[in-house]
Amino acid sequence: MKCEIRCFGMIAEKLNLQNEEINLDTDISDLQDLKKSIIAKYPSLEGMTFTIAVDGVLTNAIRDKEIKTIAILPPFAGG
Amino acid sequence: MLTDKEIAYYSRQLLVDEIGIAGQLKLKQAKVLVVGAGGLGCPLLQYITAAGVGSIGIVDGDSVDISNLHRQILYDFNSIGKNKAVESKNKLTALNPFIDIEAFPFSIQAENALLLIEKYDIVVDCSDNYATRFLVNDTCVLLQKIVVYGSIYRFEGQVSVFNFQNGPTYRCLFPELPTEESTTNCSLSGVIGVLPGIIGVLQANEVIKIITGIGEVLSGKLLVYNALKNTTDFFLINKNQEFDYESLFIDNQLEKENYIKSCSISVVKELNQQQVLDESDKYILLDVREVGELPIFEGENIVKIPLGELKNHVNVIPKKKNIVVFCKSGNRSKKAIEILQNDFEYDNVINLINGISAQFIEEWERKTKC
Numbered sequence: 001m002k003c004e005i006r007c008f009g010m011i012a013e014k015l016n017l018q019n020e021e022i023n024l025d026t027d028i029s030d031l032q033d034l035k036k037s038i039i040a041k042y043p044s045l046e047g048m049t050f051t052i053a054v055d056g057v058l059t060n061a062i063r064d065k066e067i068k069t070i071a072i073l074p075p076f077a078g079g
Numbered sequence: 080m081l082t083d084k085e086i087a088y089y090s091r092q093l094l095v096d097e098i099g100i101a102g103q104l105k106l107k108q109a110k111v112l113v114v115g116a117g118g119l120g121c122p123l124l125q126y127i128t129a130a131g132v133g134s135i136g137i138v139d140g141d142s143v144d145i146s147n148l149h150r151q152i153l154y155d156f157n158s159i160g161k162n163k164a165v166e167s168k169n170k171l172t173a174l175n176p177f178i179d180i181e182a183f184p185f186s187i188q189a190e191n192a193l194l195l196i197e198k199y200d201i202v203v204d205c206s207d208n209y210a211t212r213f214l215v216n217d218t219c220v221l222l223q224k225i226v227v228y229g230s231i232y233r234f235e236g237q238v239s240v241f242n243f244q245n246g247p248t249y250r251c252l253f254p255e256l257p258t259e260e261s262t263t264n265c266s267l268s269g270v271i272g273v274l275p276g277i278i279g280v281l282q283a284n285e286v287i288k289i290i291t292g293i294g295e296v297l298s299g300k301l302l303v304y305n306a307l308k309n310t311t312d313f314f315l316i317n318k319n320q321e322f323d324y325e326s327l328f329i330d331n332q333l334e335k336e337n338y339i340k341s342c343s344i345s346v347v348k349e350l351n352q353q354q355v356l357d358e359s360d361k362y363i364l365l366d367v368r369e370v371g372e373l374p375i376f377e378g379e380n381i382v383k384i385p386l387g388e389l390k391n392h393v394n395v396i397p398k399k400k401n402i403v404v405f406c407k408s409g410n411r412s413k414k415a416i417e418i419l420q421n422d423f424e425y426d427n428v429i430n431l432i433n434g435i436s437a438q439f440i441e442e443w444e445r446k447t448k449c
Contacts, residue, residue, distance in 0.1 A: 008303060009232045049257035053314040058252060058301065060319065071314065073303070075253045076230035076237055078270065079119040079207040 001026050004069045005038075011050055011074045015042055024067065031060050038072065050074045081107070085177050089131055102291040107133040107178075109290045112199035114138050114187055114215055116163040118275030119229045119282065120205035121153035126283035128171040132290070134179045135171070138195060139163040140186035140433075141408055145373055150272035160436075187211060189333045192218040201289060203227045203282055208410065213256050216241060216249035217327050225289060229282040233268055234306045236278035239316065240285050243298035251319040252301060274306050349430045352439045355403050359446045362429075365396060365404045367415040372407065374437045378444060386411045393423050405431035 006019045022041060028034050034052060039045050051058055053071040081103060086093065089103050098106075109132050113120050116139040128135065143151070143158040143166060158166045164182035171180055187195055187206075196202055196218050204215045204226055212230070219226045219242050226241040228249060241248045281302070288294045303312045327333065355362060366376060366383040377383075384392045386406070396402060402425070404412040412430050419425035 009235050013233075049253065049255075051252055056313070057315045057317065059315075059317045060321070061317075071312070073301070073314070074232075075209065075212075075257060076232035076235065077207060077209050077212070078231040078268070079115050079117055079205045079229065079275065 001067065003067045006069060006071045008072065009074045009076055011045065011048065011072050014044055014048070017042075024070075028062060028067075030062055034062060034070070038070070045072075048074065080104075082177075085131070088175070088177065092130065097293040098291055102293070103131060105290050105292070106131045106287070109201070110134040110136075110199040111201045111203060111286060112136040112138065112196060113203045113205055114211065115205035115207060116151075116153075116167040117141070117147065117205065117207060118150045118231065118270065118272075119279040120163075120203075121151045121167065122276045122279035123203055123205060123229075123283045123286070124167055124171055125153055125174065126280060127286050128175045128178060128180070130283070130287055131175065131178060132286070134181075134199075136181045136183060136195070136199060137164045137167055138183040138185070138187050139167075140184060144407060150270060150275050152272070152276075187214065189214060192333060193222065196224060197222055199224065201225045201227060201286060203229075203286060205229060205279065205282070209256050212249060214333070217324070217333060220248055220324055221328055221333065227282050227285045227289070229278045231270060231274050231278055233270060234274060236274055236281075236304045236306075238278060238281045238285070238297060238302040238304070239300060240289065240296050240298045243289070243296055246298040247316040247318045248322075250322050250324075251316050254319060254322055271306065277304060277306065348428070349409075349432050350403065351432045352436065352442075355429075355431060356439070356442050356446060359443060361401055362403045363397060363400045364443075365402050365412075365415070365428075366406075366435075367404060367411050368406050368435075374435065374440055376435060376440050376443075379447060386415050389415055389418055390422070393419070396425070398425060398427065400427065402428045403431050404428055405435045408434045 001024050002021055003024050004019055005022050007015055007017050012018055025037050028037060031052060051073050053073060054062055055068050092098055093100060093103055111127060111132050113124055116124060116137050142160055142162050143154045145159055148154060153167055153170050162184040164184045168180045168182040183195060192214055202215055202219050202224050204212055206212055216226055225243050228239045228241055230237050285297050289296055299316050301314045301316055364381045366381060367386040367389065369385050382396055404415050406412040409430060409432055416428045416430055419428050
């Protein structure tokens with residue numbers, strides 16, 4: 001399935017990527033699966049802390065199998 | 080009750096129907112603790128002070144550095160070297176003499192967090208490190224306080240309100256403290272001054288809305304602002320029911336080990352400036368500040384390696400001597416010690432508590448010349 005990846009903060013810098021369209025496995029049933037496929041696609045994310053928003057929602061459950069956008073959000077420490 | 084002078088001071092805000100006298104009285108009765116009086120804390124403090132939040136606590140153990148002034152514009156050149164909590168209190172009291180401000184000139188720690196936070200209704204997280212952010216979040220969950228969260232990285236900022244009416248918390252966003260080296264802060268990654276200004280003002284806006292009960296509070300949503308694109312994204316945060324907060328609390332106390340372990344800070348030997356000066360001939364100093372950070376400190380027995388480059392240049396640090404590691408505040412030097420101890424098996428490294436000062440340099444130079 002085709003979906004748009006959006007990167008934020010140090011993740012965008014690390015991958016040198018703001019957004020792009022990728023092909024994603026279709027048998028993703030939970031967030032762990034999704035995280036694994038994203039790391040397989042972008043191996044330099046291995047070991048980094050980030051959270052994933054699926055179609056604008058930060059959640060553990062992936063209800064809709066048709067994913068349109070995935071946002072990869074790292075925490076920011078700065079203040 | 081509002082005095083005539085207060086009515087004059089807040090007149091333009093009182094004219095806003097949604098606030099009026101009733102809203103102004105709610106602001107006057109509110110108690111807000113601000114953790115960190117830096118890039119986010121300064122603009123936030125200026126606006127909540129001027130809005131008339133009646134009781135404000137400011138906790139910050141850091142002092143004003145010349146490199147803070149481009150973004151922490153509450154301060155001026157004369158503020159350099161002064162404690163941020165005390166200095167911001169002085170500046171803010173001049174801005175609005177009708178409110179009470181209390182300065183706590185030390186860092187929030189697992190040992191003092193409960194005592195600091197318990198007398199306030201809202202805690203604003205303007206800190207600059209993950210350990211403090213998790214500590215503030217967890218303490219507020221334990222004490223059932225609202226957290227107004229803001230954080231920045233280069234051109235981006237995040238804002239949300241946590242633990243509001245049993246809503247999501249910081250750990251619904253990030254369940255565990257990051258352990259990798261993504262703990263960069265403004266002194267390492269750089270920041271343009273207006274970004275913390277924008278994010279701090281967004282936090283102030285949430286504080287005012289929560290207190291007065293107007294509008295929609297940014298609870299259950301993460302706002303992400305990008306200054307370069309001038310875009311604002313919102314992400315819905317679902318409550319993470321699986322996270323076990325109980326495991327963090329023992330007998331209604333925070334288990335401080337959680338924060339120490341999670342930050343991977345192992346047991347670090349520490350000395351204060353006087354203890355180091357008393358036996359200056361025993362030590363070699365390691366400066367892990369960035370190149371050009373003031374005060375400049377050069378001379379014999381001083382090795383200079385910025386924290387980010389430590390791993391590449393570790394071979395110049397002698398293993399047989401006692402090394403005192405320092406930075407501006409004592410935080411980066413702690414991280415350096417952790418790297419030296421854990422990755423390179425140094426067992427002779429000591430942290431300089433609260434970092435370097437001009438007086439220390441003067442004394443060190445005098446002693447080592449003798």
